[in-house]
Amino acid sequence: MSVALTSTAVPTSTRSDKVRVMVVDDSVVIRGMISRWISAEPDMEVVASLRTGLDAVNQLERINPDVAVLDIEMPDLDGISALPQLLAKKRDLVVIMASTLTRRNAEISLKALSFGASDYIPKPESTREATAAETFRHDLIQKIRHLGAKARRSTVHTTASPPLAPGHDRPRTFAPVAAPIAPAQIARRSFGLLQPKVLMIGSSTGGPQALMSLVAEIGPVIDRVPVLITQHMPPTFTTILAEHLARASKRPAHEGIDGETIKPGQIYLAPGGRHMRIVRHGVDATIALDDGPPVNFCKPAVDPMFASAIDVWQGSIMSVILTGMGSDGMRGGKDIVAAGGSVIAQDEATSVVWGMPGAAVNAGICAAVLPLNQIAPKLVRVFAGDRS
Numbered sequence: 387m388s389v390a391l392t393s394t395a396v397p398t399s400t401r402s403d404k405v406r407v408m409v410v411d412d413s414v415v416i417r418g419m420i421s422r423w424i425s426a427e428p429d430m431e432v433v434a435s436l437r438t439g440l441d442a443v444n445q446l447e448r449i450n451p452d453v454a455v456l457d458i459e460m461p462d463l464d465g466i467s468a469l470p471q472l473l474a475k476k477r478d479l480v481v482i483m484a485s486t487l488t489r490r491n492a493e494i495s496l497k498a499l500s501f502g503a504s505d506y507i508p509k510p511e512s513t514r515e516a517t518a519a520e521t522f523r524h525d526l527i528q529k530i531r532h533l534g535a536k537a538r539r540s541t542v543h544t545t546a547s548p549p550l551a552p553g554h555d556r557p558r559t560f561a562p563v564a565a566p567i568a569p570a571q572i573a574r575r576s577f578g579l580l581q582p583k584v585l586m587i588g589s590s591t592g593g594p595q596a597l598m599s600l601v602a603e604i605g606p607v608i609d610r611v612p613v614l615i616t617q618h619m620p621p622t623f624t625t626i627l628a629e630h631l632a633r634a635s636k637r638p639a640h641e642g643i644d645g646e647t648i649k650p651g652q653i654y655l656a657p658g659g660r661h662m663r664i665v666r667h668g669v670d671a672t673i674a675l676d677d678g679p680p681v682n683f684c685k686p687a688v689d690p691m692f693a694s695a696i697d698v699w700q701g702s703i704m705s706v707i708l709t710g711m712g713s714d715g716m717r718g719g720k721d722i723v724a725a726g727g728s729v730i731a732q733d734e735a736t737s738v739v740w741g742m743p744g745a746a747v748n749a750g751i752c753a754a755v756l757p758l759n760q761i762a763p764k765l766v767r768v769f770a771g772d773r774s
Contacts (some may be wrong), residue, residue, distance in 0.1 A: 405430040405534030408451035410442045410468075411484065412460040416509065420455060423523050430530055437461075439468025446475050453534040455526070456503075458485040458494050466494050466501070473502045480504045480533045482526070486511055492623045496594060496630065504533050504738065505591055508620045524683060529591065532711050532739050577753045577773040578728045582704035584611050584648075584671075585765065586695060588688030588718075590618040590710025592738025594627055596758055597708070601635040601653065603762030607769045608637045612671075613653045614662070614695075616688045618710065621658035628655045644675040656686035663694035671698045682714040688742070692718025701726020704768060706761060709737035713745035720751050728753045728768075730761060 407424050409432060411417045421432045434449045436442050440463040442454060454472060458465040465483060472479055483498045483506040485491035495506035507526050510518035585607055589596055597617065607613070619627060624641055631653055632639035639653035642662045648654065648671040656662035661676035674694075681687035688707070692715060695703055703722050707715040709732055719729040729752050731743035736758040747755055756764060 403429075403538075405453060405530060405538065406433045406449075406451045407431065407530060407534070408434045408436065408442060408446075408449055408454045410436045410439060410454060410460070410465070411457040412437050413457075416457070416484075419519070420526065423527060424530065427527060427531070430527075430534065439463035439465055439471075443468055443471045443475070446472055446479075450476075451479065452537050453480040453482065453530050455482050455484055455507075455530070457509075458483060458491050458498075466498055469498055469501050469503060478537055480537045482507055482529055482533070484509050484526075487620060487622050489622055489626065492626045495623070496626055499595055505529050506623075508623070528711055532591070532741070536739070572747055572752075572755050573750045574755070575723065575728075575751065575753050577768065578701055578703075578723075578726045579773065580700075580702045580726055581771070582611065582727070582769060583699050583702040584695065584704070585613045585769075586692060586703060586705045586722075587613065587615045587708065588617075588692065588705070588710070588715035588742065589615070589708035590684070590712065590714065590739070590742055592709035593617045594619075594630070595738075596732065597627070598630060598634045599758060600706075600708070600762055601631050601637075601639075604765050605635065605637065607765050608635060608653065609651055610769055611650050612648045614642075614648070614656075614664070614691060615653065616656040616662060616686045616691045618684045618686070618714070619658050624655055624658040628653075631655065642673040642675065644673060646673050647671070648673060656691065659685055661686050661690040663690050664698050665694065666698050682712055684712070684714055688715035689718040693721045696721055696725045696727075699727075703727035704730070704765065706730045706732075706765070707743045707746045708732045708758075709739055710742035711739045712741050715742050716745040716749050716751070719746050720749060723751045730754045730756060730764065732761065733757050 407430055409417050409420050417435045421435050424430050424432050433451050438460045456465045481503045483495045483503050485495055487508045510522050628639050628641050641657040642654040663674045663676055664671055665674045681689055705719055705722050729746055731746045731752045733755050734740040737743055746752055
């Protein structure tokens with residue numbers, strides 16, 4: 387079968403400091419839409435627009451992109467099959483998987499993270515849906531910008547985050563654009579004096595891998611208190627992630643249900659497309675799902691979950707902010723600290739993107755800033771009574 391490129395690679399002599407993006411999708415409409423969006427950005431350029439994964443594998447070395455936006459369902463060679471071949475040829479390639487919101491594609495997208503994909507993004511089912519297309523555009527451009535810029539600087543391989551599934555290469559973590567903040571420069575607060583009654587976690591880009599690693603090591607904490615998680619993720623994806631979290635933690639995990647009572651020994655994940663807040667109903671803490679507008683461009687968002695918990699648990703809150711773009715969780719974290727609770731942030735070196743944890747650190751609200759593989763042991767000690 388003959389295949390044709392809809393655009394050719396930019397000659398090496400014209401290469402600039404822009405992030406070089408390869409778009410791979412069998413839909414000419416989607417390719418054109420994504421290419422127009424990228425071309426409108428001053429700091430990125432489309433260097434190739436390809437129809438199949440086979441095209442991408444064959445053309446990769448000549449094109450030499452920084453980022454590949456890779457569709458899952460394509461003829462000749464689909465995205466999940468092309469992914470390991472692309473990374474074998476260019477290990478520091480940033481691959482963003484793109485798929486429609488089906489359960490099968492959500493499973494494949496999460497599986498792709500364990501194969502080395504950097505991130506995923508859900509495609510709107512129809513480009514005629516203006517709101518969905520605009521959300522897709524915003525999220526895609528931000529992912530390309532943040533992940534692509536870091537990949538161009540340098541690539542750091544880490545063993546801190548295990549994959550979602552065993553037996554594959556560990557996810558890659560990209561070095562931050564700016565120089566890391568030296569530990570001596572990070573202002574830390576003391577841990578709250580009250581015994582925590584809940585663990586709350588916020589995460590975004592790189593979060594699924596980080597969450598899987600974390601929940602697998604905090605069994606004693608989950609047995610003692612409820613764990614509430616907001617991961618920036620669309621519907622269907624959160625359903626699948628909850629199932630993965632249950633398997634990793636060997637504890638019950640599910641999407642939060644409006645009105646359900648929050649109990650120790652359970653993991654509650656904010657469902658995609660709804661903010662998850664906590665309210666008191668009599669003597670019980672319960673979940674309230676909120677269909678309001680996005681917060682920090684996200685729905686679900688971390689800040690509403692963090693801030694709402696204070697009315698229920700006051701200062702008896704332990705919160706963790708993991709890898710992710712933006713600053714979601716910082717304002718809610720400030721409120722938690724002001725109420726007497728504590729915040730732990732993932733450090734820069736082990737974060738895929740040090741946006742959310744970095745914002746918390748720079749705000750001076752963190753009691754600890756730790757590599758991912760040190761957060762679980764610290765939480766176990768804190769919930770056992772160690773406030774040092």
